[in-house]
Amino acid sequence: VSKIRIGMIGCGVVGQGVLRLLHENAKSIEARLGGSIEVRRVVARDRGKSRGPHLRDAQLGFDPEALLTDPEIDVVVEVMGGLEPAGAFVQRALTAGKSVVTANKALIADRGHALMELAERRGADLYFEAAVAGGIPVIRVLREALVSDRIVAVRGIVNGTSNYILSQMQEQGLAFEVALKQAQQAGYAEADPTLDVGGGDAAHKLTILATMAFGARGELQSLTTEGIDTVDAADIEFARRYGYVIKPLAVARALPSGALDLRVHPALVTKDDPLAHINGALNAVHIEGAALGPCLLSGLGAGALPTAVSVVSDIVDVGRNLFAQASGRVAGSPFSTGRAPSIQPIADYRGRYYLRFSVRDQRGVLGKLATALGERDVSIEQMVQEGHGKDQPVSVVLLTHPAREGDLRAALAEIDKLSFVVEPARALRIEA
Ligand SMILES: NC(=O)c1ccc[n+]([C@@H]2O[C@H](COP(=O)([O-])OP(=O)(O)OC[C@H]3O[C@@H](n4cnc5c(N)ncnc54)[C@H](OP(=O)(O)O)[C@@H]3O)[C@@H](O)[C@H]2O)c1
Numbered sequence: 001v002s003k004i005r006i007g008m009i010g011c012g013v014v015g016q017g018v019l020r021l022l023h024e025n026a027k028s029i030e031a032r033l034g035g036s037i038e039v040r041r042v043v044a045r046d047r048g049k050s051r052g053p054h055l056r057d058a059q060l061g062f063d064p065e066a067l068l069t070d071p072e073i074d075v076v077v078e079v080m081g082g083l084e085p086a087g088a089f090v091q092r093a094l095t096a097g098k099s100v101v102t103a104n105k106a107l108i109a110d111r112g113h114a115l116m117e118l119a120e121r122r123g124a125d126l127y128f129e130a131a132v133a134g135g136i137p138v139i140r141v142l143r144e145a146l147v148s149d150r151i152v153a154v155r156g157i158v159n160g161t162s163n164y165i166l167s168q169m170q171e172q173g174l175a176f177e178v179a180l181k182q183a184q185q186a187g188y189a190e191a192d193p194t195l196d197v198g199g200g201d202a203a204h205k206l207t208i209l210a211t212m213a214f215g216a217r218g219e220l221q222s223l224t225t226e227g228i229d230t231v232d233a234a235d236i237e238f239a240r241r242y243g244y245v246i247k248p249l250a251v252a253r254a255l256p257s258g259a260l261d262l263r264v265h266p267a268l269v270t271k272d273d274p275l276a277h278i279n280g281a282l283n284a285v286h287i288e289g290a291a292l293g294p295c296l297l298s299g300l301g302a303g304a305l306p307t308a309v310s311v312v313s314d315i316v317d318v319g320r321n322l323f324a325q326a327s328g329r330v331a332g333s334p335f336s337t338g339r340a341p342s343i344q345p346i347a348d349y350r351g352r353y354y355l356r357f358s359v360r361d362q363r364g365v366l367g368k369l370a371t372a373l374g375e376r377d378v379s380i381e382q383m384v385q386e387g388h389g390k391d392q393p394v395s396v397v398l399l400t401h402p403a404r405e406g407d408l409r410a411a412l413a414e415i416d417k418l419s420f421v422v423e424p425a426r427a428l429r430i431e432a
Contacts, residue, residue, distance in 0.1 A: 004319040006020070007073040009064055009089055010058045010080030011044040011051050014103050014130070014311065017304030018079065019054035021312050035323060040255040041067045068092050070211050075318050078309065087111055094118045094126065099327055100313040103130035103307060109204035113217055116331075123328045123414060125321055125424050127314035132205045133283045135306025136299045137313070141287070142212040144146040145329060149289035151213040153253040153383045155431070156204040160281035161235070162195035162228045162248035164234070166266065167279040170245065188281050198227035204292035205252040209285070213252060214260055217340035221330075224346040226265035235426065238397045244268035244354075245276040249431055253269050259344045265364055267431040268354050272344065342430040347406030352430040357396040360415045361388060365420050369396060372418070376411035378403040399430065 008015055022029070024366045030036050042055055044066050053058060067073060068089060076093035078100060080086050087107050093100050094115065102108065108115070110127045119126035133156065142151070157163050161183060168179040180197065191318055195201045210216035216240045228248050239246050247269050253261040269276050274296045278284040283301030288294050300306035321327045328330035359365050370380055379401045387394035400408070412425045 002323050003038055004033075004074050004315070004322055005038045005040040005072055006033060006069040006075045006077050006315060007041040007043070007070060008039065008077040008079060009067060009086070010045045010078065011060070012043050012079070013042075013081040013304050014078075014307045015042065015307030016054070018077065018311050019052065022248070025312075026348070027214070028422045029256075029312070029316060032322075033302065035318050035319060037315060037319065040063060040064070040073055043067050044330070046121065058340070066135070068096070073098060073099060073415070074322055075099045075315060076105075077315065078104055078313065080104075080120055081106070083107055083110060085432060090115060090126075094122050094124050094226045095349045097122050099125035099127075099318045099322070101127045101318060103128070103311055105131040105201070105204040105208060106248070106397055107219055112208060112211060120331065125318045125327050127318055128208070129314050130310035132162075132309045133297075133299075134303065135309045136283055136285060136297050136301060137284045137310065138209070138285045138287075138297055139212055140313075141297065142209070146287065146289055146292065146295075148293045151287060153211050153251070153288045154209050154357050155252075155322040156202075156205070156209065156250045156283070156285040157247055157275055157278050158209075158250050158283055158301060159191065159196050159199075159202040159248055159287065160195040160283055161189045162199075162202070162266075163278065164281040165197065165330055166171055166228055166248055166255070167230065167248055169231070169233055170236050170240075171279075173233055176229060176231060186301055197229050202248065202264045206237070206252060209250070209261055210252040210260060212252075214254060215261070215355065216260055216343070222262075222343045224349075225262045226267045230245065230426070231266050232426070234395065235354070235428065237355060238356065238384070238395075239268050239428075241384075242268075242354075243271055245271060245273075246428065247275055248279070251431065254341070255344060257344075259342045260421060261344050261349060263346070263349070263429075265429060267429045269430075270432050271354075273432070291367065318343055320350060324371040329384040336361070345405070349401050349405040349429075352402055352403070353378075353400045353408060354399065354424040354428045354430055355398045355412075357398075357421065358393045359396055360420045360422060361390070362420050365383050366396065368418060368420075369415060372413045372415045373398075373400070373408075376407040378411050379410050 284298035382399040
């Protein structure tokens with residue numbers, strides 16, 4: 001029988017899931033691959049930690065060097081995370097002609113193109129299914145199943161922590177801070193949740209999705225990234241009354257101009273939107289193909305076993321290519337040779353908005369708000385005012401017709417200076 005020998009860097013949540021899946025499904029994997037997978041070396045950092053029941057002492061080491069220079073290793077599995085030294089390890093493995101499977105979204109978002117080009121030059125494979133939406137096979141779908149179609153838009157809920165928090169706020173009427181604490185206690189959020197709730201993690205994943213779907217390159221810096229930490233329980237309630245749910249979205253859309261609309265932010269979606277029903281820590285990616293039409297993939301975007309499903313499937317694919325001596329058979333991105341599209345500046349984005357103003361209850365306030373918006377071509381579709389009382393501020397909530405974001409922001413900046421305004425205006429995009 002043929003055999004592929006892997007070396008794995010990292011043996012934490014994902015790494016131990018990989019070992020477990022390789023162990024439990026060894027027979028069926030072997031039958032499907034037409035060969036076996038041998039875990040030759042595993043490298044971690046902390047000598048004191050337990051690594052679960054599926055690793056023998058002889059396999060475990062603490063020197064990445066020994067793994068990277070081992071000529072008996074065909075495939076390097078990088079499940080340690082972070083840009084460095086993970087990036088250097090992946091680069092060295094590819095340079096040595098070893099194929100790489102990684103779950104590292106930060107690395108692929110930041111350096112995916114250079115690494116894909118390196119893999120291509122070296123005739124090696126670089127697979128990263130687990131980097132986007134954990135166990136959901138979205139990279140494979142874009143790269144292989146939909147290679148025949150032209151993708152029009154990809155919209156996803158790709159950060160389980162953010163989705164869990166907004167779902168809890170929605171279901172239980174909690175404030176953001178309370179829902180975040182609950183998420184931390186339930187193990188859905190890290191002690192430092194910045195990358196999740198601030199949108200950075202979703203931005204990494206969107207960057208990768210935009211590369212796979214549209215051939216975008218290195219867009220992280222120019223990407224509009226807004227976290228869910230600006231969403232208030234009051235916004236969720238007002239949105240509900242208008243028939244919307246607030247979801248943490250990542251959107252990549254091809255515009256008629258050829259440019260890309262790329263954004264990560266909480267958005268109002270209608271109750272009938274398929275993404276409105278993706279709750280808790282679930283992830284989903286909604287792809288729209290010109291020929292296919294809409295297609296929804298949903299499932300668990302994190303966790304040891306779901307993520308391991310993607311990592312091990314990548315190992316099997318890489319192994320099939322090795323057996324067929326066809327490494328590099330499937331290009332990293334179906335667009336890796338095309339010209340990268342430009343990114344539309346967010347000021348030129350056009351869409352509908354939800355606006356909430358906190359104002360003193362004075363005569364003429366609504367008129368002044370409408371005038372300030374109207375002067376910038378932002379017209380109002382619906383409006384409610386809530387709360388009363390001489391000294392208490394009231395909320396004015398507006399839904400707008402489609403407007404240009406630059407114009408809207410200019411109007412809001414002027415409104416924020418008006419004497420009756422108590423707090424800066426809140427604005428959320430309506431993605432419908
Ligand atoms: N967790 C998920 O659900 C999930 C889902 C999708 C993708 N991912 C991605 O998968 C990767 C791993 O995540 P994880 O949750 O498994 O992280 P983790 O539990 O923190 O595990 C990281 C592992 O890497 C090892 N490590 C770190 N620095 C090292 C170094 N310099 N040399 C050798 N080993 C080193 C750690 O060693 P010690 O154990 O000795 O500390 C640990 O075993 C990340 O890129 C993450 O974004 C995770």
